[in-house]
Structures are given as C-alpha cells and as structure tokens.
Amino acid sequence: MPIKVFHTRTRKKEVFQPLQEGKVGIYVCGITAYDVCHIGHARAAVVFDVVVRHLRSRGYQVTYVKNFTDIDDKIILRAQKEGVNFSEISERFINLHNEDMTALGVETPSITPKATEHMDDMISLIKILMEKGYAYAVDGDVYFAVNNFPQYGRLSGRNLDEMQAGARVDVNDRKKNPMDFALWKASKEGEPFWDSPWGPGRPGWHIECSAMSRRYLGETFDIHGGGEDLIFPHHENEIAQSQAASGKPLANYWMHNGFVKVDSEKMSKSLGNIFPIREILKNYHPEVLRLFMLQSHYRSPVDYSTSSLNEARTGLIRCYSTLQQLKEILEASTGNEMQSVKNKSQVKQEEYVNRLNELMEKFDTALDDDFNTAQALGYVFDAVRLFNNFVAGGKNIIAAGQSAVLPEAKKAFGHFGAVLGIFQDDPDHFFQIDKEMETRKRGLDVAEIENLIKDRQAARNAREWTRADEIRGKLASLNVVLKDSKDKTIWSIE
RNA sequence: GGCGGCAUAGCCAAGUGGCUAAGGCAGCGGUCUGCAAAACCGUUAUUCUCCGGUUCAAGUCCGGAUGCCGCCUCCA
Numbered sequence: 113m114p115i116k117v118f119h120t121r122t123r124k125k126e127v128f129q130p131l132q133e134g135k136v137g138i139y140v141c142g143i144t145a146y147d148v149c150h151i152g153h154a155r156a157a158v159v160f161d162v163v164v165r166h167l168r169s170r171g172y173q174v175t176y177v178k179n180f181t182d183i184d185d186k187i188i189l190r191a192q193k194e195g196v197n198f199s200e201i202s203e204r205f206i207n208l209h210n211e212d213m214t215a216l217g218v219e220t221p222s223i224t225p226k227a228t229e230h231m232d233d234m235i236s237l238i239k240i241l242m243e244k245g246y247a248y249a250v251d252g253d254v255y256f257a258v259n260n261f262p263q264y265g266r267l268s269g270r271n272l273d274e275m276q277a278g279a280r281v282d283v284n285d286r287k288k289n290p291m292d293f294a295l296w297k298a299s300k301e302g303e304p305f306w307d308s309p310w311g312p313g314r315p316g317w318h319i320e321c322s323a324m325s326r327r328y329l330g331e332t333f334d335i336h337g338g339g340e341d342l343i344f345p346h347h348e349n350e351i352a353q354s355q356a357a358s359g360k361p362l363a364n365y366w367m368h369n370g371f372v373k374v375d376s377e378k379m380s381k382s383l384g385n386i387f388p389i390r391e392i393l394k395n396y397h398p399e400v401l402r403l404f405m406l407q408s409h410y411r412s413p414v415d416y417s418t419s420s421l422n423e424a425r426t427g428l429i430r431c432y433s434t435l436q437q438l439k440e441i442l443e444a445s446t447g448n449e450m451q452s453v454k455n456k457s458q459v460k461q462e463e464y465v466n467r468l469n470e471l472m473e474k475f476d477t478a479l480d481d482d483f484n485t486a487q488a489l490g491y492v493f494d495a496v497r498l499f500n501n502f503v504a505g506g507k508n509i510i511a512a513g514q515s516a517v518l519p520e521a522k523k524a525f526g527h528f529g530a531v532l533g534i535f536q537d538d539p540d541h542f543f544q545i546d547k548e549m550e551t552r553k554r555g556l557d558v559a560e561i562e563n564l565i566k567d568r569q570a571a572r573n574a575r576e577w578t579r580a581d582e583i584r585g586k587l588a589s590l591n592v593v594l595k596d597s598k599d600k601t602i603w604s605i606e
Numbered sequence: 607g608g609c610g611g612c613a614u615a616g617c618c619a620a621g622u623g624g625c626u627a628a629g630g631c632a633g634c635g636g637u638c639u640g641c642a643a644a645a646c647c648g649u650u651a652u653u654c655u656c657c658g659g660u661u662c663a664a665g666u667c668c669g670g671a672u673g674c675c676g677c678c679u680c681c682a
Contacts, residue, residue: 123610125622143682156682186680268677274608275678317680339682344609346681369682370611376675407619407630412612413675420618423631430630433644478620486620490629497646504638504646577640584642595643602644 115170115480117335118411120343120366121267125482128365130334136167136174137333139325139363141342142224144181144317145205146190148388149212151401151416152372152379156339158402158533159369159410159483161218163337165531166479177328178221179321180206182228183314188303198304199228212389216398217533225324227315231306233323234315237357238295238308246356250286252298252311258291261352267366268344293349295319318349325362326354336363340411343368370413372405379416387416395553397545399534400425406485406532427493428534429546429604434496436539437503438521464502464517468524471495475528485532492528495521543604550605554591561592565601568594 115128130136140160143153164176181187182202191198206226213220227234238254241247246260258264258272265271275291294316299305305312315323325333331354338347347366354362371378374385392401404424408414471491478487499521529535537545551558568583584594587603595602 141682144680150682152682154682159682184680268609270609270678340611341677341681344677345679371676371682373675378676378681380681403630409620412619415618420631423618426632427630430644437645484620486630487628490620493629500645501647572640575640581641588642593643596639597644604643 115167116482117365117367118482120368121269123269126365128334130172131332131364134171134173136172136335137177137329138164138167138174138335138337139177139179139321139329139333140221140336141321141338141346142178142180143205143209144184144186145202145209146184146186147205148390149209150372150379150386150388151392152339153209154212154216154389154401155372155405155414156337156369157213157218158216158405160337160367161533162406162410162479162485162531163335163367163483164221165219165533166483169527169531170476170480175223175329176221177223177225177325179324180209180224180226181317181320182206182226183304184317192302202226202228208390212393215393216389216402217536219533223328225328227320227324230320230323230327231315233327234319235296235308237319237323237326237353238315240357241295241353244356246352247295248288249296249310252296252313253286253294254296254310255287255292256295256349256352256356257288258293258352259289261356263355264291264352265348267348267351270344293318293345295353318346319353321346322350322353322357322362325350326358331358331362332360333363335365335367337367337369340368340370369410370408373413373415374417376415392421395549396421396425397428397537397542397549399537399542400428402532402534403428403489406534407489409486410483425546429543431492431496431535432537432539432542434499435525435535436543438499438518438525439539441503442518442522461515461517464498465520467498468495468517468520471498472524472527475531479531488528488532492532495524495528547604550591554605556590556592556605561587561590561603565594565603569601 116125117128118125138160140156143149149157160176160178164174167174180202183198187198187201191201194201210220238247241256242249242254245257247254247256249255265275272289272291296308296310296313296315296319298311298313303314305314325336336347336350343366351362373379374383374387377383377385379386389401400421401424404416404421405414407424407427414420471494475488475491478484478491481487499517502517502521525535547558550556551561564583564587568580568587571577571580571583587594591606592603593606595604
C-alpha cells in the first residue's frame with residue numbers, strides 16, 4: 113500500500129515516491145522569532161510532527177529540516193521598542209518556542225538552522241541569481257525579476273497578469289515589476305547588517321529558506337511543507353529563487369496545513385483572538401490540544417473553542433481510562449502465580465487479538481492516505497471499545513494474567529500513541545495533571561473535596577445512604593464526580 | 607476585482623463512484639451499582655445545503671444557485 117500525499121500544485125493526492133529509496137528529505141518553514149507561538153503554530157508543528165513520525169514508522173529514514181527566521185522587520189521593530197539587540201529578541205522567542213514544542217510532545221527536527229548562521233549561503237545564492245540574470249541590484253537592494261521566471265505562480269495557480277490586476281503591493285519605483293521581491297535589503301540607520309557585494313544589508317525573508325534547504329537537503333528534495341498562508345508569496349518565491357538558480361525542481365511534493373480559526377475567523381492580532389500555546393497548556397494537558405487538532409484532517413480549517421477543547425479532553429480521558437485499566441491489569445498479573453484458565457474463551461481471545469491487529473493495519477493505512485489522522489483516530493477509539501469490551505467480559509481470564517490479548521493491546525496502543533504523539537503520559541500522572549488543572553481553573557480546594565469524600569465514605573460504611581448521597585450531591589454541584597470501586601473512591605472533575 | 611476551498615445527525619468530524627454513511631461529544635433505553643459514576647450492550651442521518659446533469663450505480667463526477675471561509679499585504 114503506497115503512501116499518498118496531497119500535492120498543492122496539482123491539487124491531487126499523489127503516490128509518494130521518494131528521490132532515494134527508503135529516504136525522505138523534508139523541509140518545513142518554521143517561525144519568525146518575534147513573539148510567543150500560538151495554536152496556529154502548534155497545528156503546523158503537530159501536523160508535520162505526525163507526518164514525520166508516520167514516515168519513520170513506515171521505515172523511511174527521514175531528514176527533517178525546520179528553520180528559524182531570526183532576522184526580520186518584526187524582530188528589529190520589537191528590539192527597537194525594547195531597546196535591546198535584535199538577537200536578544202530572536203533568542204528569547206526561539207527558547208520559548210522550544211519549550212512549547214517540548215510541552216506539546218513535538219519531536220525536535222533533525223536540523224533546525226537559523227537564518228543568521230547562513231549568510232554566506234544566502235549571499236552565494238543571490239550571486240548565482242545575479243549571474244544568471246534573474247536578479248538586479250538597485251542602491252544596495254537586490255530584487256528578483258519575476259518576469260524572467262516564466263513558471264512564476266504555478267504553485268498557487270496564478271499568473272502575473274492576474275496578480276498585477278488586483279495587486280495591492282507597494283508601488284516602488286526601484287522595482288522593474290511590482291511583483292518583484294527583495295533578495296537583499298540595504299540596511300537603514302541603526303539596523304543590524306551584514307556585508308555583501310551590494311553593500312551592508314540583510315537578507316529578504318524568502319531567500320533564507322532557499323539557502324537553508326539547499327544546504328541541508330540539496331537542490332531537489334522530497335517534501336516541502338508549511339501553513340497554507342505561505343503558498344503565496346513565500347513558497348512561490350522560494351521556488352522561483354531555487355529553481356532559477358539550480359534549473360531543477362525544488363521539492364517534489366508541497367504540503368500545506370489548514371488554519372486554526374476562532375469563531376470561524378482567522379486568528380489575527382487586529383481581531384485580538386490569538387491564543388498562545390503556553391496559555392492553553394496552563395489549563396489543558398498538552399495531549400488534549402494534540403487530539404483536538406488530529407481529530408480533523410490536516411488540510412481542513414479547525415475552529416478553536418473552549419468547548420471543542422473540552423470535548424477533546426473528554427475523549428482523551430476515555431482513552432486514558434482504558435490505558436489505566438490495561439496498566440493495572442498488567443501490573444496485577446505480573447508476579448501472580450499462573451492459574452490454569454478454562455479454555456472456554458480461547459477462541460474468543462484469538463478473535464480479540466486478530467481484531468486488534470486489524471485495527472493497527474487500518475490505522476496505518478489511514479495514515480498512508482495523505483495522513484488521515486481523523487480516520488486513524490476512529491480506529492484508535494474502536495480499539496478502546498474493543499479492549500473495554502474484552503475487560504468487561506473476561507475478568508477470570510485476566511486474573512490469570514495469561515491472556516494474549518493483554519500484550520497485543522499494549523502493542524496496539526503503544527503504536528497508536530507513538531505515531532500520533534499521544535498516550536505518552538503515565539495514566540495515573542495524566543489524571544493527576546488533569547485534576548490539578550481542573551480544580552485550579554474552578555478555584556476548588558482539593559483538601560476540602562477529599563475531606564468530603566472521607567465523610568461520605570464513613571457514611572457509606574455506616575450504610576447511611578441519605579447522608580452519603582447528600583455529600584455526593586454537594587460535590588456534584590462543584591462539578592466533582594465520584595467513581596466508587598470496591599476498595600476506594602476516585603474523583604474527577606466533569 | 608482576480609484565484610481557491612468548504613457545506614455530512616443536536617454539536618465536532620471521516621468518507622474522493624458500488625456492501626448496513628467511521629469515530630468523538632451530547633442524549634435516550636438496558637446491564638452493573640445501596641443509589642450513582644465509569645465501563646459494557648443497544649439506540650440516535652432512508653440521507654449528505656438546494657436545483658439540474660452524467661452513470662446500471664453519486665455524499666463522492668459535471669453545471670448552476672445559495673451560504674460560509676481563505677489567499678492576492680507580514681502571517682503556521
């Protein structure tokens with residue numbers, strides 16, 4: 113079963129064929145380090161994290177490059193506002209970014225190059241473009257001449273005439289064509305600069321990615337990714353620069369993730385509806401955010417809201433309850449003396465094992481089909497129900513610790529979790545974190561809750577049901593839900 | 607103005623020509639339980655915004671209408 117990838121240029125799913133057998137080179141545009149990352153950045157990171165995880169689980173050796181733009185107008189602006197060096201700003205936000213990614217369980221890419229560390233690469237690339245007649249210098253600026261690159265606009269499905277008709281670009285006398293874009297910008301007074309054949313200045317945004325992908329992945333590589341807003345102009349310009357220089361295709365597949373929206377609108381500073389990752393992670397376990405995103409297809413827009421996040425939380429709790437159950441059974445069964453099991457259910461057990469295997473295959477196949485995480489999660493939940501069903505009907509078998517279903521379930525959930533980057537927490541720890549966050553959000557006092565539970569337990573032991581129910585009712589009004597089992601009472605926040 | 611995307615149950619969301627339209631959340635009935643909760647079992651879209659067309663067969667392809675969204679400016 114081949115892997116299929118939706119290619120932005122052809123707008124079709126295509127069979128993925130890497131340049132080199134068994135190896136994949138992928139480049140994804142990273143952040144501009146001038147502010148904290150929001151859930152939009154989180155989505156892009158999680159999407160490509162899963163892409164890479166799946167490719168690896170399918171046996172590919174993946175080189176994943178994700179850059180940092182650490183020199184840029186917005187960084188300079190912020191540095192000037194704060195009266196610090198630009199690098200202080202970029203370093204600060206790169207560090208915060210890395211913290212957020214770690215918290216989200218996003219694996220660190222193979223290579224994370226920074227623009228400022230690749231000045232030579234950029235300058236030599238611009239030189240090539242000058243020599244080949246694709247670029248021209250004016251007063252210390254260097255521009256790319258889009259008219260000299262006939263394929264300009266192919267990725268985004270536009271042509272120069274259309275774009276100029278509705279152009280909203282600044283009129284700039286120095287450009288030959290209003291669509292020409294800067295490869296090198298002459299530095300203004302007080303701005304950071306690097307020396308170049310065209311005078312002191314700094315690189316344009318687009319040339320960074322062309323230079324860094326070229327350095328680490330070569331002139332042509334397999335997959336280039338990023339948010340859908342980067343298709344034009346950023347990726348179009350990257351293609352123009354790289355292909356003009358090398359005469360070869362830049363990337364064989366272009367993948368773009370959809371946006372995170374809020375109230376059906378794009379997040380933007382002007383609307384004031386930006387949600388930083390670190391703010392959300394104060395209130396939700398990071399895997400809740402991952403699950404929320406992975407429940408939709410990566411190319412569709414997702415609408416962020418507290419209620420959809422809460423739904424994802426409930427779904428994740430369902431999974432972790434099962435994982436906890438599995439963990440407890442496995443722990444209880446180790447060290448116990450093996451009892452002989454009545455073989456009555458042996459056939460049934462084989463069926464459970466087979467069905468788990470089948471779900472694992474379906475899961476992988478779903479991801480093969482353009483990384484359909486939503487469908488894959490459907491199979492994960494099927495496995496949850498299947499295992500719960502097994503537990504509900506097979507207590508005596510489990511007690512013996514002999515069931516072949518147990519290691520199989522462990523393997524299945526381990527696989528699902530490893531590829532999607534969820535189920536990485538210990539179940540008990542997960543519930544503890546969840547409880548802490550929920551009680552804090554609601555301003556509840558844990559000690560008080562636990563005292564009430566003790567009182568209720570005392571009432572229950574005395575078979576004073578009315579009193580016990582009264583206490584439970586009181587707790588319920590605080591959104592505290594109780595779960596009684598034989599020897600203990602577990603509580604959680606609804 | 608130009609280019610593109612989306613429209614599936616109360617909500618979220620898979621599905622890209624063919625068996626009974628995944629899954630999650632919410633709801634309802636049953637089992638379990640002192641009663642609950644959780645879990646399990648069952649149940650909740652004769653139908654996929656609307657109107658035409660192609661086809662033996664369409665949520666899925668084509669044309670049109672309506673509504674929502676994105677890109678064309680920095681943006682994941």
